[in-house]
Amino acid sequence: MVTIAFINQKGGVAKTTSAVEIASRFARSGKRTLCIDADPQANMTYIYGINPDREGQRSLKDVFSKEAEIIDVVQRSAEGPDVVPNNILMSNADRMFVGVNSMTLLRNAIRPVAGSYDVCIIDSPPTLGMINWNVLIAADYAVVPVNANALSIQGLRALSETVAEVREEANPGLRILGLLITRYNPRTKLGREALPDLEMIATRYLDTIVFQSKIRQSVAVEDAQANRMSTASSRRSKIASDYDALFGEIVSELRKKGGSI
Ligand SMILES: Nc1ncnc2c1ncn2[C@@H]1O[C@H](COP(=O)(O)OP(=O)(O)OP(=O)(O)O)[C@@H](O)[C@H]1O
Ligand SMILES: [Mg+2]
Numbered sequence: 001m002v003t004i005a006f007i008n009q010k011g012g013v014a015k016t017t018s019a020v021e022i023a024s025r026f027a028r029s030g031k032r033t034l035c036i037d038a039d040p041q042a043n044m045t046y047i048y049g050i051n052p053d054r055e056g057q058r059s060l061k062d063v064f065s066k067e068a069e070i071i072d073v074v075q076r077s078a079e080g081p082d083v084v085p086n087n088i089l090m091s092n093a094d095r096m097f098v099g100v101n102s103m104t105l106l107r108n109a110i111r112p113v114a115g116s117y118d119v120c121i122i123d124s125p126p127t128l129g130m131i132n133w134n135v136l137i138a139a140d141y142a143v144v145p146v147n148a149n150a151l152s153i154q155g156l157r158a159l160s161e162t163v164a165e166v167r168e169e170a171n172p173g174l175r176i177l178g179l180l181i182t183r184y185n186p187r188t189k190l191g192r193e194a195l196p197d198l199e200m201i202a203t204r205y206l207d208t209i210v211f212q213s214k215i216r217q218s219v220a221v222e223d224a225q226a227n228r229m230s231t232a233s234s235r236r237s238k239i240a241s242d243y244d245a246l247f248g249e250i251v252s253e254l255r256k257k258g259g260s261i
Contacts, residue, residue: 001034001113001114001118001119002118002119002254002259003110003119003120003138003139003141004119004121004143005138005143006121006122006123006124006144006145007122007135007144008146008155008156008159009126009132010147010155011126012126013183014145014147014182015039015123016043016044016047018145018180018243019035019121019122019123020044020048020123020230021247022121022143022243022246022247022250024080024081025244026081026119026247027081029247032116033082033117033118033120034070034081034083034084034110034120035077035121035122035123036123037060038086038135039086039123039124039125040087040088040093042087043123044123045085045087046228047230048078048079048083048228049077049079050085052086052088053088057085057087058073059084059085059087059090060084060090061087061089061093063106064090064096064097064109065096065097070084071112071113073085079229079232079233081121090131093129094129094131097130102134103130103133103170104134106134106137106138107134107138110138122139128158128159128162132162136162136163136174137170140173140174141175141176141177142175142176143177143180144159144176144206144208145179145182146179146180146182147181147182147183147184148181148190148194148195149190150194152194153198156179156201160205160206163176176208177253177254178202178208178211178253179201179202179208179209179210180213180214180215181198181211181214181215183216184215185216185217186214186216198210209253211246211249214242215239215246216238216239218237220235220238220239221237221239230243
């Protein structure tokens with residue numbers, strides 16, 4: 001199983017959207033796909049048609065508190081992937097889960113299901129707290145969605161420092177698969193001007209690439225999400241082809257790196 005986290009502490013850069021779009025395409029291509037919603041906002045849970053607040057529903061919090069295993073909480077979504085739901089109860093994770101092994105809870109929890117899935121896609125919250133340490137320690141690869149603007153670029157420094165610390169302390173194999181430009185508008189000068197900066201940061205500081213496939217700004221994605229699905233399952237749109245191209249690129253990057261996908 002290869003584990004890919006969609007991560008950036010900057011909010012609203014399309015982490016959830018991209019995680020869902022890619023996970024749904026893995027599932028459609030026949031890969032046994034596990035999605036882990038590590039964000040207490042539970043947007044991934046919601047898009048996959050699961051009610052985050054259903055009474056008695058077990059969630060990632062029960063896994064972190066060792067009251068359940070992944071196989072006890074996982075639910076099959078209509079689109080294909082199995083989903084570990086989250087909900088708002090996990091939002092004070094930083095205080096709930098403290099102690100010596102608190103940073104490896106997720107890695108240890110997914111180990112027993114590694115033989116049952118080909119790919120695990122993790123959606124993560126817009127923070128750099130204990131949840132995202134867990135995510136980065138559990139992941140083989142990180143995909144970093146960014147917007148092509150100054151504030152988004154500024155946030156990459158903190159992320160790169162965290163990735164470096166995680167590598168040093170707990171997960172030396174962690175690699176950033178690529179920076180993913182989302183909500184891209186090729187018609188704006190600002191957007192185009194941000195590209196060389198992003199390329200430079202990717203190569204110099206993050207030892208990675210900027211994916212060739214950029215995701216354009218489009219309302220089709222919000223339409224699909226309002227119907228609780230990815231663009232892979234809705235009416236064809238520009239954004240669906242952008243994510244198709246990205247999916248191809250992710251698979252080829254994984255194969256280049258020797259992944260069995
Ligand atoms: N390419 C796009 N074009 C237009 N809207 C988009 C695009 N990608 C994402 N969105 C919309 O932007 C909003 C934020 O996207 P999303 O929730 O995926 O970001 P996020 O990084 O997961 O946010 P958070 O940090 O809160 O978890 C959503 O309403 C989503 O539908
Ligand atoms: Mg999100």
